[in-house]
Amino acid sequence: MKLLLISANRERSPYPVFPIGLAFLAEPLKQAGHQLAALDLCFETDPIAAVADAVADQRPDAVVISLRNLDNVTWPESVSYLSSLREVVAACRGKATVILGGSGYSLMPVEILAHCGADFGLVGEGEQLLPRLLDCLGTDGDPAALPGVVLPDRSSFLPPQPLEAIGSPDRQLFDVARYLKEGGMANLQTKRGCPFSCVYCTYPLLEGQRMRLRPVAEIIAELQGLVTDHGVDYVYFVDDIFNYPPRFAEQLCQAVIAAGLKVNWSAFINPGFITPQLLELMQRAGCDAVEFGTESGAPAMLKSLGKSFSVDQVRSASQLCHAAGLDFAHYMLFGGPGETEQTVLESFRLMDELVPTAVIAMTGIRIYPGTQLAQTALAEGIITEQTDLLQPVFYLAPVIRDQLAELVTVEAMQRKNWIVPGLEVNVSPAMLEAMRIFKVRGPLWKMIKRLGRSHQHPLAAAS
Helix, strand or coil, X not given: CEEEEEECCCCCCCCCCCCHHHHHHHHHHHHCCCEEEEEEHHHCCCHHHHHHHHHHHHCCCEEEEECCCCECCCECCCCECHHHHHHHHHHHECCEEEEEECHHHHHCHHXXXXXXXXXXXXXXXXXXXXXXXXXXXXXXXXXXXXXXXXXXXXXXXXXXXXXXXCXXXXXXXXXXXXXXXXXXXXXXXXXXXXXXXXXXXXXXXXXXXXXXXCCHHHHHHHHHHHHHHHCCCEEEECCCCCCCCHHHHHHHHHHHHHHCCCCEEEEEECHHHCCHHHHHHHHHCCEEEEEXXXXXXXXXXHHHCCCCXXXXXXXXXHHHHHHHCCEEEEEEEECCCCCCHHHHHHHHHHHHHHCCCEEEEEECEECCCCCHHHHHHHHCCCCCCCCCCCCCCEECCCCCCCCHHHHHHHHHCCCCCEEEHHHXXXXXXXXXXXXXXXXXXXXXXHHHHHHCCXXXXXXXXXX
16 A cells, blocks of 8 residues: 555654654555655644645555644643644545554544544554554455554444564654754664553553563664664653663663764663662763653652652662763652642752752643543542543642642742743743754753853743
C-alpha cells in the first residue's frame, strides 16, 4: 500500500520534539512492502493546507496520523490539541483510509476516534500491529479480531499486546537537522515500560509495567548514525527513567565511552538509583545535565503521589550533582492529593537548600482515565463518571485550590532559578524564542545561570 504518515504534533514549547514514534514504525512498514511518505506538521504554517496537498500529491491508500499529546498539560493556561486533530482527519477522510495512533491517542482511544471520525485506531505499540491491520484491510479480514484495533462502531476492543523486542527508528522520512537546529537536540529511546507507581502517570498504561530493554549494541549503532549521518552533537534520552535498571545504565555508558562518540546528552533520572560511580560514568559518557521528577519536597506529598524515593534521597542525589559540577533541574508538581500551604512551602524550602540549576514547576495535575489519581478525583467528587476527560481536567487539592496559583507565583518570583510555565513566571513564548538565538544544546533551563535575568511576572509586565 501507499501510506502517508502524519505527525500531528505542532507544539514547539519549550522546543519541538522529533516524531520518534512514527520513526519506529517506518522500518517494519518498509519490511512489509509498503511505500512510505511523511508529513510533519510541526513546522507547517498552514497545517490543513499541507495535509490536503500531501494527500492530493501522494494519493495514499491509507493515512496514519500520530497524536503525541492531547493537550499542553498546563494549568490554568491549558490548550487542547483535539480540534486541530479533527481538522487533519477531515482533510483526509474520504480520500484514504484514516488510522489514528500514538501515545496521546492511546490514552482515550474510543473517545478520540469518535470525536475525530477516523476509520480505525491503534492502541499501544504499532510496530507489529499496524502491518497486521494493513494486511487485514488488504485481504478483507476482520480488523476487530486484532488486539489493540479500535473501530468507530465499537465501545470496546481487544487489549494490545506489548512488543517483546523493540527495533530501531528510521528517521530518514523526517528533518532531523531542523529539530537539532530549533530544538537543540535529538531524542533517543533505550527502553519501554515503567515498573513504578506514580499516581498520575500514564507510562505504565501506555507501555506496561514490565520493562523491556533495547540491546546496547543497537542503541550505540543508532547513536553513531545520529552523529555521523545527521551531525547530531546532543541527545536527550526520552526514557521515563534513564538510570533504572542501574546496571543497564552502566553498560550503556560504558559502551558510549568505548565507542568514542563525541556527543553530549541529558536524561531524566531517579534520585533513588544514583551513585557517585554511576554519575561519574554518565559524565564520562557525555552527560552534562540531568533532570529529576521529584514533584515535591514534602515527605507526605512524595507518599501521596506514589513516588519511589525519599526526601533524603533527593537531597543526596542533588549533593552528588553539585560535587560533580553537573547541571541539574528538579521538576515540581503542585496541587496533588493532600497538598496544603505547608507542603508547598516545604518544597520551596528544600529547593532553597539544594540550589539546583533550575526548578520547573507545574500547578495542578492532569487527570487521565485509568490512573490512581482519576480514582481519587472520582471518590472526592472532583470528577464524575460523566466528566469529559478528553478536555484538560486538573486535580487541585480542595484545601488549597483557590490560593495555589497565587502562592506558587509569589514564592517562585522571589527565586531566580524557578520556572512556572502555567503561571508564566520567568517564562513566555517570546522568551523561549529569544533563548534559541543562543543556539543552546540540550535543555533550555541550562541557560538560567547565564542569563542572570531579574525576576518579574510577565503577565504583570504586560498589563
